[in-house]
Amino acid sequence: MNKFFTLRDGYGTVQALIPEDVRHRLNLDGLAFESILRVSGTVQPRPEGQANRTLPTGEIEVHVSGLEVLNEAKKRLPINVKEHNRAKENLRLEHRYIDLRNRDLQHNLRLRSQVIMKMRECMINEYGFVEVETPTLFRRTPGGAQEFVVPSRKAGHFYSLVQSPQQFKQMLMVGAIDRYFQIARCYRDESTRPDRQPEFTQLDIELSFTDREKVIELIENVLLQSWPYADNPIRGPFPRMTLAEAMERFGSDKPDTRFDYELQNFTEMLGTQLTVPAGVRQQDFRAYGIVVRAKEAQNLPTWLKKSLEEIAKKSNFCKFTQSKVTPDWSSGPIVRLLGKEAAETLSVRLSLQPDDLLLLGWGKQTYVQNMLGRIRLAAYEALEERDLVPKRQTHAHNFLWVVDFPMFSENEETGQIESTHHPFTAPHPEDAAALSTLNPGDNIYNIRSLAYDLVWNGVEIGGGSIRIHNSQLQRTVLKDVLKIEHAHLHHLLDALESGAPPHGGFAIGLDRYVALLCNAASIREVIAFPKSLDGKDPLSKAPVPISEEEKRIYHIRVVE
Amino acid sequence: MNKFFTLRDGYGTVQALIPEDVRHRLNLDGLAFESILRVSGTVQPRPEGQANRTLPTGEIEVHVSGLEVLNEAKKRLPINVKEHNRAKENLRLEHRYIDLRNRDLQHNLRLRSQVIMKMRECMINEYGFVEVETPTLFRRTPGGAQEFVVPSRKAGHFYSLVQSPQQFKQMLMVGAIDRYFQIARCYRDESTRPDRQPEFTQLDIELSFTDREKVIELIENVLLQSWPYADNPIRGPFPRMTLAEAMERFGSDKPDTRFDYELQNFTEMLGTQLTVPAGVRQQDFRAYGIVVRAKEAQNLPTWLKKSLEEIAKKSNFCKFTQSKVTPDWSSGPIVRLLGKEAAETLSVRLSLQPDDLLLLGWGKQTYVQNMLGRIRLAAYEALEERDLVPKRQTHAHNFLWVVDFPMFSENEETGQIESTHHPFTAPHPEDAAALSTLNPGDNIYNIRSLAYDLVWNGVEIGGGSIRIHNSQLQRTVLKDVLKIEHAHLHHLLDALESGAPPHGGFAIGLDRYVALLCNAASIREVIAFPKSLDGKDPLSKAPVPISEEEKRIYHIRVVE
Secondary structure, eight states: OEEEEEEEEEETEEEEEOOOGGTTSSTTOOTTOOOOOEEEEEEEEOTTTTTTTSSTTTTTTEEEEEEEEEEEEOOSSSOOGGGGGGHHHHHHHHHHHTEEEESSHHHHHHHHHHHHHHHHHHIITTTTTEEOOSSSSSSOOTTSSSOOOEEOOOTOOOOEEOOOOHHHHHHHHHTTTHHHHHHHHEOOOTTTTTOOOOOOEEEEEESOOOOHHHHHHHHHHHHHHOOOTTTTTOSSOEEEEEEEHHHHHHHHSSOOTTOOOOOOOOOOHHTTTSSOTTTTTTGEEEEEEEOOOOOHHHTHHHHHHHHHHHHHHHHHEEEEEEEEEEEESSHHHHHHHOOHHHHHHHHHHHHHHTTTTEEEEEOOOOOOOOHHHHHHHHHHHHHHTTSSSSOTTOOOOOOEEEEEBSSEEEEETTTOOEEOTTTTOOOOTTHHHHTTTOTTOOOGGGOBBSEEEETTTTTEEEEEEEOOOOHHHHHHHIIIISSOOGGHHHHHHHHHTTTTTOOEEEEEEEHHHHHTTTTOSSGGGGGGSOOTTTOOTTTOOOOOOHHHHHHHHHEEEEEE | OEEEEEEEEEEEEEEEEEEEEGGGTTTOOOOOOOEEEEEEEEEOOOOOOOOOOTTTTTTTTEEEEEEEEEEOSSSSSOOOOOOOOOOOOHHHHHHHHHTSHHHHHHHHHHHHHHHHHHHHIIIITOOOOOEOOOOOOEETTTTTOOOEEESSSTTOEEEEOOOOSSSHHHHHHTTOEEEEEEEEEEOOOOOSSTTOEEEEEEEEEESSSHHHHHHHHHHHHHHHHHHOOTTOOOOOOOOEHHHHHHHHSHHHHHSOOSSOOOOOOOHHHHHTTOOOOOOOGGGGEEEEEEEOHHHHHOOOOOHHHHHHHHHHHHHHTEEEEEEEEETTTTTTHHHHHHOOOOOOOHHHTTTTTTEEEEEEEEEHHHHHHHHHHHHHHHHHHHHHHHTTTTOTTOOOOOOEEEEEOBBEEEEETTTOOSSSSOTTBBHHHHHHHHHHHHTTTTTTGBBBHHHHHHEEETTTEEEEEBBBBOHHHHIIIIISSSSGGGGGGGHHHHHHTTOOOOEEEEEEHHHHHHHHHHOOGGGGGSSOHHHHSSSSTTTOOOHHHOHHOOOOOOTTEOOO
């Protein structure tokens, strides 16, 4: 009898057949799966009726005439390469060298390489950009994420691993490298946040003598030209929305526009019926609602109601209620809240029908917008899971520019003023005068910046801005507004005084972007050797203790 | 009167002229040099007789009709952009954002970007390689250079910054990414060695089912296709030399073949006249000489003689003498050393003439070869400086493969056995059997590996090897031969047991390669923001002290 086996490499599989008459000298009995073979033979069509047209190699087989075992695998590998029998993620990460053989990881890593190469071809060959490598061992950037520190041989002196090449790229502009980009490794010690990695990659871009329109056009062209799906192309220009509109309609600075469920502003209609929560000034008070129609709402599970309440509970300065519409407004939270008259007005204005679900929030403007934005997403996801609404398509083309961000924001947790993007972002020309003549009592949050974010299907995949090139303005922002200790930034301030052209740029988070392109469940599916969620490396077990000799070299002692 | 000024950007300069009739409204008086201008005007040919054909823009000038100061520079910048007035290197590094405007740095960084892009086009578009980013936060690799450590939030646990992606690329081969490359950032804490940087870049390559010939051909094609000088092309295949021949003829594992001054083996001729230095076994004893002919040697300064003696003094297990040939061998160190008869034999065999200089070394083979190799270089450099010999051309095409290295070497300082390349290098097939049946007393240094180095004009620009894919052999090398603690390498050993194809690769040190391409004095001239020689960053002053809060997060205390 003939004997069959499957050969696999990174490109696919092929069926091999050892004909009966050579089986006495070509014997694979007892050889472990995943061993490495060299096979010679002839490619033949499979016999009548045995072709499998769903496989690329399904119509052929290799008739083996020679066979050599180049490296035998051990008998029981800890994880299986077959799709349908996938191991738990931590085991997969621990034996990543086996897991990488899986078809999806092969596809993801190869696609990632292709897409990034096409980005380079566009940037260098078409636009004349210069790829410049900038250091990762640097000095702490104040006011950002927690940065890893690296002890040096000089006692008490540490490098910090850069969280982005921001300062370097601005200094390159000052240094007349007027079109810079880099596929840059960046570091953030934020292991507690989901789907983050301690090291990640961004396409980092900066150019001189530019403006917002030019940067947006450039980024659109880079994405269009590197788009990998010829049968499902994207087109520019991408739509744009001001942050104010995104918050007003979607309660989010990165709206997922693949579905509606938009917020409706009820402030005027319901303002007098609702109690302004404590700590909210009347001028900041807003009321918004979302309507889920009866046919979608009717099967909503109780747990969803609870999880929406949970989201609401975590939001400061606002209130939330949810209620089904009853035929005659004889009962229910809405009537108790608004009174029958206002409830009926609402019914008429929104054409509410019995069993429609009304999600209502009120309180401090940005807080209530953000709360309802989160509730909107959670509600749609739940409906989607129960097939009550259309599934959002990963390859939908909902790219969106969000523009006109405020230059400064209030931290929702601490209440402190901070940069919405980063301290190097330039003010919107229409608001620049207001910034330079700021008086106590002026609302600093009204000052818009020249920042722009790129959102794809509700995920922020990149952001950028025109930068401050005036050293005096940069000092004002750092010192007077943000109260940032700028001793760490003297070199950047010096650079701005040394002949700095107007400049701006952008950065795309490549791990996330490629993960979306690949429809991957997490960025770990598009990274060859990712760390696990807690920042550990299941493969090598890093981080590990170091020797006393190393501690001595770097003048450190460990404190428990 | 018309007023002239020069406009400069990263691409060059142009002469601008403010015509007399508009000078009342376009006035640059008092504006600091290096300020940023927007100029509009018309390009005109320069007047008869004023063209400067040595400049690309020397035949034109811009007649200015509009002018805007976009950003004024401060009055006295700390360094000058003009070539002829270059500041000291540390000041240039401190104000790198100004220094980058210099023509040579502009050229170097732009050329670097172009060359690396062409390498990528060759690797990806022609050969189908996949560019994969591998982590830099990893676990210590035993037996290599000192690695930087990075404390984690888990007390006493540290990452190490990788010194190369070696282990990852081998695991990618096991994971069926059969053609990998990466422009990889690597880290070594070796600030004391000259012309090194704590972080550096290499073109890192690995492929499966390959052999030495295929890797060599690939690398040659990558270099040929990315070669930037069309008017001075290079051709393959590059010549090859075994390490044994390189040591015998040039006293170096990276011979500069642009000049001869080759070593001559006098062991047979002079063996009995010379005393074997202490600690050298008779079978290891060798004598070599270099002859510098009279017309080149006659003006040699005394300091050179001294500096050659200095080199000799630093070499263990060997002796050195230098002497001019006298007409009748009546005096001089050579006669005193060898006796008149041997001196005369030498004269005849080498056609020595009066005033020829003989540099003679003897002792333990590799030690005396290395010593004379260093002396050969030092002597030629001195002659070159005095124009007694032809200058070596930087763009000479002396690429050379050095092959057949020994797998293990004796450290010249400690005497300990170590890998000539690294512990993952495979033995030469002809010597593999000897390695697996090694007995006490066998000379392990006779076992050759499948390593290969690429040398250009006497500088090693890259190296690679076929790797060990058999886990048992890898264990033997680590444990029995090198006595390396391989707990740090369990993941690699596991990978080799999990179905590992035969594989090999290469790495090119891009900083050094591009520096040679640019004829730059140091690698710092091809890096945008290099550290200074002591590993410090003159720009940001990193490394710097960190806060108590950061020490708390990473559970460390500084010990003076």
